[in-house]
Amino acid sequence: MEQAVHEKLRDSSKRSKHSVWREYKKYRGLLLLLLPGIVFYSVFHYAPLYGIQLAFKEFRIMDGIAGSPWVGFKHFNTMFFVSNQFGTILKNTLIISFLHIVFGFPAPIVLALLFNEIRLKVFKRVTQSISYLPHFLSWIILAGLLTTILSPSTGIVNQLIASLGFEPIYFLGDPNYFRFTLVVSGIWKEIGWGTIIYLAALASVDPHLYEAAVVDGANRWRQTLSITIPCLLPVISIMLLLRIGGILDAGFDQILNLYNPAVLKVSDILDTYVYRVGIGQFQYGLTTAVGLFKNVVGFMMILFANYAIKKMGQEGLF
Amino acid sequence: MFRLKRKTKGEAFFDLFNNFGMLLVCFATLYPIWYVLVNAFNEGQDGMRGGIYWWPRVFSLESFEAVFQSSGIMTAMGITVAKTVLGTLIHVFFTAMVAYAFSRKNLIGGKIYIFVGTVTLFFGGGLIPTYLLMRDLQLLDNFMVYIIPAMFSFFDLIIFMTFFREIPDGLEEAAKIDGANDWSILLRVVLPVSMPVIATIALFHGVYQWNDYFAGVIYMNNMDMQPIQTYLYRVVAQSSSNQMVAAIPGGIGKTVTSQSIKLATMVVTTLPIVLVYPFLQKYFVKGMMIGSIKG
Numbered sequence: 001m002e003q004a005v006h007e008k009l010r011d012s013s014k015r016s017k018h019s020v021w022r023e024y025k026k027y028r029g030l031l032l033l034l035l036p037g038i039v040f041y042s043v044f045h046y047a048p049l050y051g052i053q054l055a056f057k058e059f060r061i062m063d064g065i066a067g068s069p070w071v072g073f074k075h076f077n078t079m080f081f082v083s084n085q086f087g088t089i090l091k092n093t094l095i096i097s098f099l100h101i102v103f104g105f106p107a108p109i110v111l112a113l114l115f116n117e118i119r120l121k122v123f124k125r126v127t128q129s130i131s132y133l134p135h136f137l138s139w140i141i142l143a144g145l146l147t148t149i150l151s152p153s154t155g156i157v158n159q160l161i162a163s164l165g166f167e168p169i170y171f172l173g174d175p176n177y178f179r180f181t182l183v184v185s186g187i188w189k190e191i192g193w194g195t196i197i198y199l200a201a202l203a204s205v206d207p208h209l210y211e212a213a214v215v216d217g218a219n220r221w222r223q224t225l226s227i228t229i230p231c232l233l234p235v236i237s238i239m240l241l242l243r244i245g246g247i248l249d250a251g252f253d254q255i256l257n258l259y260n261p262a263v264l265k266v267s268d269i270l271d272t273y274v275y276r277v278g279i280g281q282f283q284y285g286l287t288t289a290v291g292l293f294k295n296v297v298g299f300m301m302i303l304f305a306n307y308a309i310k311k312m313g314q315e316g317l318f
Numbered sequence: 319m320f321r322l323k324r325k326t327k328g329e330a331f332f333d334l335f336n337n338f339g340m341l342l343v344c345f346a347t348l349y350p351i352w353y354v355l356v357n358a359f360n361e362g363q364d365g366m367r368g369g370i371y372w373w374p375r376v377f378s379l380e381s382f383e384a385v386f387q388s389s390g391i392m393t394a395m396g397i398t399v400a401k402t403v404l405g406t407l408i409h410v411f412f413t414a415m416v417a418y419a420f421s422r423k424n425l426i427g428g429k430i431y432i433f434v435g436t437v438t439l440f441f442g443g444g445l446i447p448t449y450l451l452m453r454d455l456q457l458l459d460n461f462m463v464y465i466i467p468a469m470f471s472f473f474d475l476i477i478f479m480t481f482f483r484e485i486p487d488g489l490e491e492a493a494k495i496d497g498a499n500d501w502s503i504l505l506r507v508v509l510p511v512s513m514p515v516i517a518t519i520a521l522f523h524g525v526y527q528w529n530d531y532f533a534g535v536i537y538m539n540n541m542d543m544q545p546i547q548t549y550l551y552r553v554v555a556q557s558s559s560n561q562m563v564a565a566i567p568g569g570i571g572k573t574v575t576s577q578s579i580k581l582a583t584m585v586v587t588t589l590p591i592v593l594v595y596p597f598l599q600k601y602f603v604k605g606m607m608i609g610s611i612k613g
Contacts, residue, residue: 027425030419030422032500032501033419033500034416034431041434041435047451051446052444065447117336132599133595137588138531140531141584141587153368196603219328275445284450299440299441
């Protein structure tokens with residue numbers, strides 16, 4: 001009896017090996033198409049993980065990554081306890097991100113609701129198309145554009161301010177105004193593009209709901225409050241959670257292109273610090289440690305966001 | 319059927335207000351671009367006085383002439399065109415190929431690949447390890463640094479895969495019966511019916527390549543191989559535009575200023591995107607929808 005069971009087990013394991021081989025042969029062509037992707041991933045996404053050890057090493061160019069000596073938590077010690085720069089850049093990152101969330105996050109939702117109320121179809125389509133345009137301009141171009149229109153002497157914004165009898169404002173050079181400039185220019189660039197996902201959600205609202213509401217005598221304001229916004233809420237909460245998950249991303253491209261020594265104290269964020277000090281001053285060990293901090297905390301935030309989204313009963317990221 | 323009620327006073331007021339507000343949004347979006355445009359077409363010296371809001375005060379093409387005569391700018395422009403064309407072709411083809419393999423059901427280990435790909439969207443080695451990797455791969459100061467690291471994107475793979483899964487199985491089975499292998503099915507059957515999604519990804523990636531400055535800033539010390547966006551970054555962010563005027567060959571009148579050349583370069587750099595944009599924006603939106611729903 002026992003032997004028969006053994007026999008059967010062996011038999012089935014043999015068959016499964018056989019079938020993996022058969023599967024392999026069957027999909028050999030496809031696997032061949034997949035292979036370059038796997039190679040690409042190993043090289044460009046997983047190989048850099050090997051370099052993370054630099055966070056615990058003193059990098060010496062001649063010795064390379066593997067040969068450089070270990071220094072334990074020295075860089076983390078410098079980061080958290082010795083240098084006071086890390087506190088500043090972390091604070092800047094959080095404040096700028098927070099401002100982007102408070103003012104920048106609701107903006108496309110409001111715009112999408114207003115788009116939704118446009119009755120004239122052609123006008124709606126044209127307005128939408130125009131509002132997406134700035135998304136396709138690079139921050140380089142926007143930096144040139146902003147320095148032009150915000151110039152304290154000849155820029156149109158300051159000429160407007162001057163004509164009202166006020167002093168010109170150095171939007172890009174005054175620490176009191178720089179973050180404000182970041183938030184407003186961020187909204188200008190992304191507000192239209194940000195509406196797309198909400199408009200997609202609005203398009204899938206069952207029109208019967210509105211018809212029923214009209215029968216019940218609800219006006220458009222009432223319909224917006226009782227139908228449109230509740231239907232948008234799941235999308236809004238997912239987007240908000242993802243945004244909070246990415247709170248350590250305060251807009252590298254934007255800041256790198258707009259900041260200058262005059263506003264460094266209020267605008268230097270984790271990413272710009274890693275770039276400037278790491279690549280510019282060759283402090284590979286320290287900045288890899290800062291990058292690792294950002295990566296680990298950021299990843300935990302995303303896991304949290306994913307968990308929260310699933311808790312809400314929505315489909316998560318993983 | 320019920321008839322729509324006549325608008326109430328409040329609703330009529332709202333419609334008026336909303337339409338006006340939307341006109342304002344369009345204006346706020348377009349005006350800064352227009353402002354740069356008219357200032358670029360104004361004579362440089364005269365433009366220093368400011369006050370050009372709607373139309374050039376002293377119309378002049380000299381800044382543009384200067385741009386087109388500057389070998390630095392033209393070289394950079396050529397690099398940008400080259401990397402956009404080549405990078406987009408390779409990216410689309412490579413990503414489509416991998417996505418096709420992904421999209422087949424029952425491929426061994428299918429879920430593992432998805433997991434492996436998704437993780438990298440949120441966790442990576444960081445800037446310095448990536449920089450050192452490029453150095454070790456001999457990609458510093460090498461044109462291919464624009465192409466190879468950007469030839470594949472997991473996000474685009476998801477968009478491709480979503481589309482490929484909608485293709486009726488019958489098409490491929492028929493080809494298989496005719497003796498076609500996976501490679502020729504991809505080339506002869508799948509890609510030809512996937513033109514909409516190919517257009518979408520090509521546009522996304524084309525804009526990415528056109529706009530990317532960072533690869534040039536970080537991996538390229540050779541000024542002859544920097545793309546136009548990197549050139550502008552060095553000019554705008556590091557305000558070295560006086561060098562720009564210095565680099566312009568003589569013969570141009572003294573009316574050109576560093577600011578006017580900067581504006582003209584910005585216009586030349588942005589114009590291609592603004593010109594093709596109206597025709598292509600529906601593809602962008604479609605791609606964004608697929609990406610946001612499935613991603």
